[in-house]
Amino acid sequence: MARRGPRGGGAAKRDRILRAAIRIFSQKGYFNSKISEIARLAGVADGTIYLYFKNKDDLLISLFEEKMGEVVNDVRARVADGGDALARLEIFIRNHMDLLVKEAGLIEVIQVELRQSNKFMKEYVPVKFLEYLDIISGILEDGKREGVFRPDLNVTLSRRAIFGALDEISLAYVLSRKRKYDPAEAAAEIFRIFAAGLKGSVPSEGGR
Amino acid sequence: MARRGPRGGGAAKRDRILRAAIRIFSQKGYFNSKISEIARLAGVADGTIYLYFKNKDDLLISLFEEKMGEVVNDVRARVADGGDALARLEIFIRNHMDLLVKEAGLIEVIQVELRQSNKFMKEYVPVKFLEYLDIISGILEDGKREGVFRPDLNVTLSRRAIFGALDEISLAYVLSRKRKYDPAEAAAEIFRIFAAGLKGSVPSEGGR
Amino acid sequence: MARRGPRGGGAAKRDRILRAAIRIFSQKGYFNSKISEIARLAGVADGTIYLYFKNKDDLLISLFEEKMGEVVNDVRARVADGGDALARLEIFIRNHMDLLVKEAGLIEVIQVELRQSNKFMKEYVPVKFLEYLDIISGILEDGKREGVFRPDLNVTLSRRAIFGALDEISLAYVLSRKRKYDPAEAAAEIFRIFAAGLKGSVPSEGGR
Amino acid sequence: MARRGPRGGGAAKRDRILRAAIRIFSQKGYFNSKISEIARLAGVADGTIYLYFKNKDDLLISLFEEKMGEVVNDVRARVADGGDALARLEIFIRNHMDLLVKEAGLIEVIQVELRQSNKFMKEYVPVKFLEYLDIISGILEDGKREGVFRPDLNVTLSRRAIFGALDEISLAYVLSRKRKYDPAEAAAEIFRIFAAGLKGSVPSEGGR
DNA sequence: TATGAATGAGACTTCATTCAT
DNA sequence: GATGAATGAAGTCTCATTCAT
Numbered sequence: 001m002a003r004r005g006p007r008g009g010g011a012a013k014r015d016r017i018l019r020a021a022i023r024i025f026s027q028k029g030y031f032n033s034k035i036s037e038i039a040r041l042a043g044v045a046d047g048t049i050y051l052y053f054k055n056k057d058d059l060l061i062s063l064f065e066e067k068m069g070e071v072v073n074d075v076r077a078r079v080a081d082g083g084d085a086l087a088r089l090e091i092f093i094r095n096h097m098d099l100l101v102k103e104a105g106l107i108e109v110i111q112v113e114l115r116q117s118n119k120f121m122k123e124y125v126p127v128k129f130l131e132y133l134d135i136i137s138g139i140l141e142d143g144k145r146e147g148v149f150r151p152d153l154n155v156t157l158s159r160r161a162i163f164g165a166l167d168e169i170s171l172a173y174v175l176s177r178k179r180k181y182d183p184a185e186a187a188a189e190i191f192r193i194f195a196a197g198l199k200g201s202v203p204s205e206g207g208r
Numbered sequence: 209m210a211r212r213g214p215r216g217g218g219a220a221k222r223d224r225i226l227r228a229a230i231r232i233f234s235q236k237g238y239f240n241s242k243i244s245e246i247a248r249l250a251g252v253a254d255g256t257i258y259l260y261f262k263n264k265d266d267l268l269i270s271l272f273e274e275k276m277g278e279v280v281n282d283v284r285a286r287v288a289d290g291g292d293a294l295a296r297l298e299i300f301i302r303n304h305m306d307l308l309v310k311e312a313g314l315i316e317v318i319q320v321e322l323r324q325s326n327k328f329m330k331e332y333v334p335v336k337f338l339e340y341l342d343i344i345s346g347i348l349e350d351g352k353r354e355g356v357f358r359p360d361l362n363v364t365l366s367r368r369a370i371f372g373a374l375d376e377i378s379l380a381y382v383l384s385r386k387r388k389y390d391p392a393e394a395a396a397e398i399f400r401i402f403a404a405g406l407k408g409s410v411p412s413e414g415g416r
Numbered sequence: 417m418a419r420r421g422p423r424g425g426g427a428a429k430r431d432r433i434l435r436a437a438i439r440i441f442s443q444k445g446y447f448n449s450k451i452s453e454i455a456r457l458a459g460v461a462d463g464t465i466y467l468y469f470k471n472k473d474d475l476l477i478s479l480f481e482e483k484m485g486e487v488v489n490d491v492r493a494r495v496a497d498g499g500d501a502l503a504r505l506e507i508f509i510r511n512h513m514d515l516l517v518k519e520a521g522l523i524e525v526i527q528v529e530l531r532q533s534n535k536f537m538k539e540y541v542p543v544k545f546l547e548y549l550d551i552i553s554g555i556l557e558d559g560k561r562e563g564v565f566r567p568d569l570n571v572t573l574s575r576r577a578i579f580g581a582l583d584e585i586s587l588a589y590v591l592s593r594k595r596k597y598d599p600a601e602a603a604a605e606i607f608r609i610f611a612a613g614l615k616g617s618v619p620s621e622g623g624r
Numbered sequence: 625m626a627r628r629g630p631r632g633g634g635a636a637k638r639d640r641i642l643r644a645a646i647r648i649f650s651q652k653g654y655f656n657s658k659i660s661e662i663a664r665l666a667g668v669a670d671g672t673i674y675l676y677f678k679n680k681d682d683l684l685i686s687l688f689e690e691k692m693g694e695v696v697n698d699v700r701a702r703v704a705d706g707g708d709a710l711a712r713l714e715i716f717i718r719n720h721m722d723l724l725v726k727e728a729g730l731i732e733v734i735q736v737e738l739r740q741s742n743k744f745m746k747e748y749v750p751v752k753f754l755e756y757l758d759i760i761s762g763i764l765e766d767g768k769r770e771g772v773f774r775p776d777l778n779v780t781l782s783r784r785a786i787f788g789a790l791d792e793i794s795l796a797y798v799l800s801r802k803r804k805y806d807p808a809e810a811a812a813e814i815f816r817i818f819a820a821g822l823k824g825s826v827p828s829e830g831g832r
Numbered sequence: 833t834a835t836g837a838a839t840g841a842g843a844c845t846t847c848a849t850t851c852a853t
Numbered sequence: 854g855a856t857g858a859a860t861g862a863a864g865t866c867t868c869a870t871t872c873a874t
Contacts, residue, residue: 010854029328036857039857045856046848046849047856048855048856048857050848055848056849119240156388157389157394157397161373161377162373163376164373165369165372166372167372186365192408193408195408196406197400199408221837242863242864242865243866244864244865252838255867258866258867264866447655448744450867450868452868452869461836463834464836466869466871467834471870528739531735532655535651535653535656573813576796577789577813580788580789580793581784581785584785606785609785609818609824610821612824613818613819613820616823658842658843660843668859669860670845670860671847671861672860674845680844
């Protein structure tokens with residue numbers, strides 16, 4: 001094939017850039033990250049980045065889409081093996097918290113920058129992120145059908161609630177240097193809350 | 209005594225700037241917002257902003273602290289009138305979703321920029337935000353004591369879960385121009401989930 | 417007369433401003449000095465300075481002219497009492513070095529800023545400074561007539577040489593925090609050099 | 625190897641910037657000189673200056689150190705060829721006045737801005753300038769040993785006196801547009817004064 | 833006279849992007 | 854494809870000066 005440079009050919013170089021971007025973006029945030037810094041970490045020249053990505057925005061978006069794409073594929077596969085909706089929800093939740101450890105940088109970037117991007121990239125639709133949410137929807141719909149969750153559950157809201165809870169707890173984990181809690185335990189507690197919460201009818205409160 | 213400009217005194221002008229900042233920051237995000245734009249919207253000269261705020265960062269942080277301070281005071285008062293822990297949780301949740309409508313811009317700024325700041329402003333501690341979370345903790349602790357929530361509930365995690373759920377749903381509301389759902393209904397559904405979720409015993413493992 | 421404020425009337429206030437300017441200019445240099453800082457030190461409002469001086473430049477120039485005017489009048493009187501040209505030269509030199517101690521700030525400002533001003537104030541002619549130099553000229557002319565100095569002495573150059581020597585030594589004194597030498601001794605040595613230098617013919621060097 | 629721009633490589637471009645800075649600084653003084661003006665004269669973009677210099681201050685200091693370094697090396701070589709201390713003093717003085725013509729801009733900048741910098745740049749030590757003064761010290765020490773200058777001569781003061789005289793006369797030359805005198809003649813007169821002044825015994829006090 | 837809040841022009845500096853090599 | 858020097862647009866912030874009170 002085409003002759004490859006010493007450190008790997010086009011695709012490998014592209015990936016080096018993407019990984020460098022994750023590292024830098026997660027450390028300093030998108031706006032405080034300099035292209036030249038990413039280039040240095042990736043071991044390429046500044047200009048080289050523009051051979052693989054249209055511009056700085058495109059670098060961020062590619063990162064979102066490609067890396068989240070991998071995450072989505074991965075969790076889809078895991079959930080598919082799952083069992084009933086409750087079991088699959090547990091898998092999803094555990095998997096999310098696991099990512100915190102395995103893909104710390106990526107998660108940090110997504111948590112912080114995806115929100116920004118929604119503001120400053122008028123036209124960007126975070127497709128892969130929506131797919132990620134759709135996995136939750138799927139589980140919830142199934143659960144309703146299976147009778148594991150109550151039939152009047154608002155799926156659109158619930159999936160946001162679940163994701164929000166996971167995301168906020170991940171954020172707290174990432175922000176606190178001291179790592180006050182164990183992701184696995186956190187996953188268990190969140191699962192406990194939603195397992196009961198999505199099933200249960202409103203606790204009868206006498207007068208209420 | 210106090211010398212007043214044509215459009216109101218110092219405090220009023222400061223507030224005009226703060227409100228303009230909320231508007232601009234919420235529309236474009238902190239980094240894409242220009243001081244000159246905020247000044248124009250506030251009806252002051254660029255330099256005037258620096259009479260009231262040390263720099264652009266300080267403008268954002270003042271906004272966080274002062275406006276969130278008002279929110280915290282407000283919700284504290286409402287919750288204080290509350291009833292049992294469950295009733296107070298409902299008030300808190302409803303109040304949060306109400307803010308979406310009444311203080312849309314502020315909520316948008318906090319949602320998006322607080323994350324950035326938490327992560328990238330080394331020295332900034334979001335005191336008021338933590339107080340907001342503490343209100344939830346208080347309710348949860350009370351609820352455990354009252355027997356409304358299960359006794360082994362992890363308060364630190366739960367309060368993050370609750371806030372995360374609220375926040376994510378608010379974000380989705382704020383980002384979607386079409387306003388797919390009604391905040392009041394959303395509040396009701398979230399309350400339903402957590403009311404059951406925080407009380408419910410662990411789903412019997414036998415049944416799975 | 418006109419009613420005076422508690423801290424003295426117009427002239428006194430003007431002088432307070434001038435003295436504050438000397439202090440600040442000597443500490444930070446003209447360009448690094450802020451009008452507001454001078455105002456604060458003088459105990460007046462920023463705007464008040466503009467009642468007494470046209471602008472920042474004018475403040476510096478007034479300072480040059482008025483304060484140097486006092487210096488010129490003073491040294492003229494001292495020199496007038498003088499004796500022969502040699503004695504008067506000694507008085508002049510001693511007086512200059514004395515000023516270093518008595519009027520440190522003023523001297524520092526003049527040394528550093530007068531040079532700048534020549535560059536950036538196109539139209540400014542430092543009249544008082546030239547009068548100061550003229551005092552030296554006068555002494556030198558007299559000395560030639562009296563036979564104390566050699567008749568072919570170039571007065572224009574010599575007066576610059578004398579002033580330059582004094583000025584450079586003053587500068588070194590002012591810059592070194594440790595005050596390595598005594599101004600009186602320095603005056604004596606400079607006098608010794610010029611007393612001999614202005615009188616003596618070129619030392620015959622045999623073959624030269 | 626080295627990639628070169630259209631008008632010469634890095635070093636050449638750096639030098640163009642430095643020379644442009646000398647020109648602009650000497651005309652208007654440091655604070656009134658704009659980076660964009662220097663860039664325009666150097667034929668580069670504003671930003672390019674920051675590839676070669678850290679900031680505006682650094683540009684000035686680099687100019688001091690590098691250009692004065694050349695001057696120091698040059699005069700050292702000339703003086704080394706010199707003869708006795710008197711002859712070498714004459715060479716030094718002549719050389720200084722020659723610089724006025726050959727390196728007018730540089731001399732103007734150093735004369736005016738070095739004072740500012742000495743006083744207001746806390747951390748800057750003008751190494752090359754001190755080396756320049758050391759050359760005079762060397763000559764004076766030698767002269768004392770050779771018996772050309774009187775043995776009780778205060779070298780520290782005398783070298784400042786000599787430099788001061790040269791500097792002041794240079795300044796007058798540079799400031800007056802009409803060039804009232806010839807640098808070579810001025811050099812001769814200054815030499816005459818100091819040759820006699822540094823040798824001469826204290827004028828007999830009897831005769832006064 | 834005196835005040836000092838407000839103004840707004842303008843400078844320095846950064847950094848994404850380009851393009852000659 | 855790869856490089857990295859060069860570009861230049863644009864933003865933050867400062868501060869002399871004004872003027873309504």
